[in-house]
Amino acid sequence: MTEEFRLEDLIDRVLLVETLNSTLIHFLLSSQVEGSIDPDRVDSLTQGLLRTRRWIEETTSTKGIPQSTSNILGLIVKRMAQLESLLPKLSQKAKDMEIGREAQEILTILEGGGKVTRKPAAQIASAEGEQEGVVSIVPPEPETPPEPYKKVEVEDDEWGMIGQTNRMINQYSKRCHTLLPTFWFEVLKEIHRYRSDSPHMSDAIEIPGQILVRIVKGLLTEAPGARLLQDLSKHRPPEKYLDPGEMERVERAVAKYFAGLEGILKGEEPNPEDKISDAQTAFDGFGWGGPELEKRLIKRINQRCQEAIQSAEQVTDAPRKVIFAETAKMLCKLQHAILAEPRLREILAQMKP
Structure with a gap:
């Protein structure tokens, strides 16, 4: 049955389009300033655009809407x-560029910052009759600088954070849906797969x-997340692992x-x-998603981002900044990655009252 046209609904949808427009403009300008495009942010925008278009399409077919x-x-x-x-x-294209940059960085590290030009061997010839041959002196090749960091297969749980978090998720999995916590847990594990000899690596x-x-x-364990995840577990089957796209x-x-930390891990003077x-530019473009999503959990992530920026401004040690x-x-x-992945976004939508 076709819904009746309501001016209030039209105003809401037009305001939503305007919000999306401003988000797209900020994305374009901030990408230009940063000189790079974040593919996760693009995918997040795509999901928001898709849902907004569908809502506008529904409005065009409501009963009683003026033809104009x-x-x-x-x-x-x-x-x-x-x-x-x-x-x-x-x-x-942005994903290809990201992968390409990472590959180029690895090649640069392996090559010692670029190609090494070999100088011709110096030759010293003695006066005729004093020596029978020519002695070639080959200068030593420049040493390849050590890698600023590298990724390995096994996590090093030096601070016990992985074990602690894993036990927590297992404990609450009996009464909570744990896919969202698992997403952040996988980030924690991934960080622990990196190694460096830098004193700043800890x-x-x-x-x-x-x-x-x-x-x-x-x-x-805290409101509103605990209650929302408990309610979600009652009508959504358990999901304990990320799929390949989410893990990527x-x-x-x-x-x-x-x-982004390569400079300080190399020992360079930070800026x-x-x-x-x-970081502030990235925070200005924080992904809130559309009105169909549970915003209280998203707000918690927003707060953690804001606190990290505040800490960067307040600490005195430049590398920690x-x-x-x-x-x-x-x-x-x-x-943005959460908003870009249909399964994770769907969870946030299902938790919305």
Whole structure:
């Protein structure tokens, strides 16, 4: 049965379109400033655009809607559909670029920062009759600098955070749906798969690790997360593992986090102000999703991002400033990843009262 046209519904949908427009503009401008495009953010925008277009389409077919209004909304729907078809292509290009950058960074590390030009061997010839031959002196080749960091297969649970969090999830899995906590737990594990000889590596793992443990604990033991996950478990079957697409987003987010720390892990002089500015830009584009999603859990992630930026501004140690700033950027990227993945987004929608 076709719904009756209500002006209030139309106003809500038009405001939603305007919000989406401003989000797209911020995305374009911030991407231009940063000089890169975040594929998780693109996918998150795609999901929001898809749902908004469907709502506008529903409005065009409501009973009693003026024809002129329906025509205008139809044009908006058409333009949104065009954007919808372009964003996945942009996302794929951004993913290819991210993977390409990581591969190039690895090659650069392995090659010692680039190709080594071999100098011709110096030749010293003695005066005729003094020596019988020519002695070639070959200068030693420059040493390959050590890797600033590397990823290994096995996590090193130095601070016990992985074991503690795993036990917590297992304990609450009997009465809570645990896919969202598991997502953040996998991020924690992924961070612990990185190694470096840098003295800053402990902070690089421990600082985001503590925040991730806090996120998981908040979801399982504090209001409103605990109650929402308990209610969800009553009408949604258990889901305890991430699928390959979800896990790929986790791996890319953590890889980008460590790429952002490469300078301090190499021992280079950091520039905290630029890092904090980048983190603030990422935070300004934080992914809240549409009105159909449970915002209270998203707000908790937003608070953790804000706290990380505040810590970056307040601590006096420059490398720690960089670590807090990159942690905030990683959390923002992971929130976009959640909104981009249909299964995780669906969970947030199902929890909405």
